[in-house]
Amino acid sequence: MSTVDRRTLLRVALAAPAVAALASCAKPVVEKSAPAPALGAKVDGSKPLEFFNFDGGYGKKWTEMPLDLYRKEFPQANVKLTSGQQLQQQLQPRFIQGNPPDLIENVGLDGAALAAKKQVMDIGALLDMEAFDQPGVKVRDTLLPGVAEHGVYDGVKYEMPYVIGTGGIWFSQKLLDEHGWTYPKTWPEMLALCAEIKKSTKIAPWTYQGKYPGYLTSPMLMTAYKAAGPELKKKVDNLEPNAWRDPALIQAAEGYQELAAKGYLLEGSQAIDHKQSQASWAKGQAVFIPCGGWLENESGQDAPKDFAMTMMPVPGWSASDKAPFETLTGGPGGALIVPAQAKNPQGGLELLRIMISKKCMQNFASLTNSPVVVKGGTDGVKLTHAAESMQKAISAAGSNMFNDWQFRIWYKKLLDSSDKAMAALMNREVTPDEWSKQMQKYADETAKDPSIKKFHA
Template identity: 40%
Template sequence: MTSSSHVNRRALLKRSAAAGVLAVPAMGALSACASGGSDGDGGGAAEVEATDDNPLGVDAEARLEVVIFDGGFGDQYALDAGEIYMADYGEIDHSKTQEIRSRLQPRMVSGDPPDLINNSGAEQMDMPALISNDQVADLTPLLDAPSLDDPDVPVRDTLVPGTVEVGQYGGQEVYQLNYAYTIYGTWYSRTALERLGVEYPRTWDEMLSVCEKAKKEDIAGWTYAGQHPYYFTFTLLPFIAKIGGADVLKAIDNLEPNAWRHDAVKAAFEAYYELQAKGYILRGTPGLDHIESQTEWTKGRALFLPNGSWVENEAAETTPDDFEMAVAPPTSLDAGDAMPFETVYAAAGEPFIVPADAGNRAGGMEFLRIMLGRESARNFTQLVSSLSCVQGAAEGLDLPPGLSTASQVLEAAGENVVNPRFREWYPELFRERVGGEIAAMMSGDIDPDRAIANIQRHADDTAADDSIQKFQHP
């Protein structure tokens, strides 16, 4: 597959038909167009001396294979970044898929991976396992390279604080670069609340009151991605931190004994269980996937949705013009909470990796360097209604309603930002075990005490499993 070779860097934001520039192969053909081989097709990269214009030493003739997760952000932002890349370097084989693990894990094992992977979504590959098997490259050369916009400023200094740390797993090496800066919280329609004559609830008693009023109007209080119940943690985990303090989440991350049995966890689980017990959850929610739950929400059948800031773009097709999408921090329990209402869960997300066996590792890192340039970062925000991890890239942009409120929520939080790490450190525990117990609790199959006991047992099993690498907060 080929693509146009040289384009003007300044053309990026003027060209909206980039999808026609970079040809996109079927995912089934990925293994046939890998850039890591030396089969005579120009795919393998030669060693090139770094220069001021080419700080990572990219072979200008080598092809580059990029695979993007086809989720809430789509892939147009990567296609656009590809135009800039091809102005100076070789052609790009660009693909998108939701089946990251099933499609790419075999190629990682066989030593024939793409050069850059957007390792995201429900089929995200297990990062600790990839690191343990030496399958991902250290991105420190990229972070130490001069940024695209100012050669006197290294890439790492252009990133939102905390971005680099998310890519570290127990050492100084940085194995992934998270591109989007995601604000997690309770998403709602300002229009829907206005029609109901209520404001966003700041305490749990107020939340129950709002949900009861909605129920009388045949509107559910909540819906969520029942098939991916870990979505509920996007509000449940910061709720726990609000009640008991940020150290409760650190204890959970560190797999400390009885961390899940903290009083703050019990209070949070009991509060959410009350939503189910009082009939405030949209009927059929346990069977919905993330798209279906978002659609039920945008159709006005439920008031609140736990989600991340990608939802504005992902739900755009079903969102009414007068919806006035907004996000708020999770509702507090009461005035006795350890952290203020403004406390929010926010973190660099949407991870990218360069496989260790990639045939064009320098090209994969250069592609990321381009994505972290101001032009590409601003383009990303405009295209997908999400902040990037590049500092100040959204300044001066006309933000859509949801992203505008997300920015305001982040600013109001100040230092009261939490980022639970066990999600990345122990992905199976997070997605399958914690998510599964929350699903059972929110469908009424088990009560909060049973859910907590089961989760603590799963956490203890993870802690005791010597085959699983462990991580700790400093």
């Protein structure tokens, strides 16, 4: 994983990570979009094709099948795979020079800015094309609910997700069972369990990816969301005055800072990266860690075979919460994009059609232990304990699932500022109230900056 983790992308989320339609409700009028590829337009099979793969938690082995299928369909084409983690540094110069790859797995580039500047193509026509491996069936009819609507800015579809992602708090079910611990449903209960763990064992209650503090921002915001309800998220995403001064956010910040204040974190957590923290956790040095669904794919090799890697929803605050404990961030995630200045955009669109075929999505699910965006995408795929726990959490959430907080997707500068603020909070350089004021300042600056395109939830 790079500094932009997959929970933003789930987009985590995650993910961004995450995941409802990104900006389908955005209001401003912008310049004309790059034209959609003509429906059924012929691919020039002699043209070279380049796919840029984000070589992170999902790796690149999954790309072999779709690239081979493209080569089989167009044997004269020189098909090239390039990979990396620092997309901003690697691809921004190529966008400026007018020679970007033909298809990009975008984890790191500012998707909203690319859409606003029309540097990516309208791929809406793909939805009405015939599915690659299902004759007579349109692509849109092979997709799970919400997927076709995802990656839409100002009514135009620029991004195609490929995973159904989610995130939460991870632990070893075997470890909890051995000690008779029960996963807590509220944050005060979590802190009480942390006290018990610290007192009775030599295991750290928590660790997190301190070098990339957004990993901890995600659960902290979720705890606040559960306490205050959906209206809080709407106010924050819409950059409303004093949204960050909400008592639920300050309360959550107080609760999460307690992890550092009371010595519940694995020593040095604030300064270590995702690989170090996740490996330490998988080796049993800490009980809990926040992460998206790619955790097993990145760190499963470090855990014992009987670890029983398990994900559960983020704890709420109390019995009077306005959103249920089962609430998750998640849904369609990831972003496959076709640059407007690509040398072979029609080829890029065709490779995208292949990638989201049922056959390729089943292959992706099998290799990454991740749910995918097509119907039947996990049919015949034997899920691991970790993947099963995510599926159970998604099923239990039902309609109580939403995309990562939109401000983290729409406003990259504000996202980066929130990471800095979270680091300061966990290093105890600011109080929770000061953190809240700082975040409000960052949000107000974003709202007042005329150069930043605004969206509305």
